[in-house]
Amino acid sequence: MMPVTTSQALQRESWDGDTPASGRLLQPGVDVTHGQILYLDDISVSFDGFRALNRLSLSIGVGELRCIIGPNGAGKTTMMDVITGKTRADSGSAFFGQTINLAQHSEAEIAQLGIGRKFQKPTVFEAMTVQENLELALAGPRSVWASLRARLSGQQRDRIDELLTLIRLGEQRARQAGLLSHGQKQWLEIGMLLAQEPQLLLLDEPVAGMTDAETEKTAELLLTLKGRHSLMVVEHDMDFIASIAGKVTVLAEGAVLAEGSLQQVQADERVIEVYLGR
């Protein structure tokens, strides 16, 4: 388990520090001149007649931290699948910045373009050590040839140290990732996302299975990332959302039901009906 009792203040400081390197919002290739990093326009996806997404339209601003909530089956995970290229939309369009049509790219290409994704179930490479997990995720060339010749540079080592401090797994760096606790795996996966240096992070239930203390730490971490990265967080934990959210989008039956601050959507009668009231 996490050493939460000791030197908490110290670790908190490292989170608040300058570690999640800044300046990643303006990578070449992504045109964000209109202040939006992601546009979903009129997207529909059906599986065997079931409409998982029904003319969904949504946009995320640069540096925004957006929370997505909604009952099970509302299409939250399908939406992430469409953005990351795992599922193709039947109709509608998804753009990264002003110019990149996500429908034209594979999962791997979309990841390289700068969209990172954390899965609902924490997914790390269990047979490798914590450090090796981060090494694989580090931004850099992805070709077979490059992987055969890869050597870790001093700069990359520093970056890994930085990330290990950030996700508080410094002491576990040589440990096999499969032996970490559930919460630690969640953090490792978030660390791997950051190692990719994405502009947009999609986090599917990042605090599921975490203790209250771990949840609190994660909220702090996400708040430090906000502004430097754009984030889209799917969660069910309302307290967690209350602690991080600016703007909340409520999905229901594959479309946006309501959008606004948490207080606003919680007061919305349609939202109460489909989700919160249950």
Place this chain on the structure above:
Amino acid sequence: MQTALSLRLATRLGPQPLKLAGGAALAVLLAMPALHLWTDPASSLHVSAYTLTLVGKILCYAIVALAMDLVWGYTGLLSLGHGLFFALGGYGMGMYLMRAIGHDGNYQSDLPDFMVFLDWKTLPWFWQGSEHLAWALCLAVGVPGLLALVFGWLAFRSRIKGVYFSIMTQALTYAAMLLFFRNETGFGGNNGFTDFKRILGYGIAAPGTRATLFLLTVLLLVAALAAGFWLVNSKFGRILTAIRDAESRLMFCGYNPLYYKLFIWVASAMLCGLAGALYVPQVGIINPGEMSPANSIEIAIWVAVGGRGSLIGPVLGAGFINAAKSWFTVAFPEYWLFFLGGLFIATTLFLPRGLLGLLRRHKEKA
């Protein structure tokens, strides 16, 4: 009980003794051709032609097991058609050996005997140039490589995985076997290629030739182990295990698994082809039986019994099972398949990490 036993063994035999054992095994293997050539046949130190050929054959199998483990143990692609690549390599070399017979065949023709027998007038286009050993070796490595490239490209691009992939590889080797069994396809039908006489002008059964082929096989195995060691310890190797354990995570890290799978798949097929090319002159025959689905399944058993996901495991497995086989099929021929099946079940149940798991210190302990 099984854990206790393996733990006790593991504490007694650390990695150091394993290295020593490996070194000793290599020394014995290197000494064998010398003992075959330069000792008196009556002496107890003499290595007979039979023993030398048998061990040489098993070493070829060990190379195949190693190649199989790179795609199965490390990358998680269970191929049930690796025997095909091995046999194709064997056929490439076999045709050179047929051509090297020259006019000494039964029909004293330019063409190999089976072609005269089937009333062929000219050599089919694909066998042109096979009288040169260098070209035959290119065929032995290139044809399995090319086939693996085309098959792998189609399969991996369509994201065929798991049992579906295994079944397709099995079907592939079966289809190839049927093709090679036919007389009109130019591969010698069910007799295949045999009755070899010489290689590069040297008698195929001469002690010097046998010793040289044996030595080359040992060198190829050592080279394959060294290359495998370098490969699996590189970043490339870690990406292979990432494909095995969490392929979608890897894709969302920005890696396209297609090229990684294709690279290791083709490399594995080419290594099998080379092993086949060394196998045929030592054993003296190649026929479509090598492509039978059962042979390919046996390769998977060698790897499982030896311990997949390690480099030494499959070599041990191939050695152990084939040594047992050559003894069993003489002593109790009708029970061999029962023994093999029982061994496979026992390994799956009690030794998930194979024989090597018994010998190795458990990593989790540390």
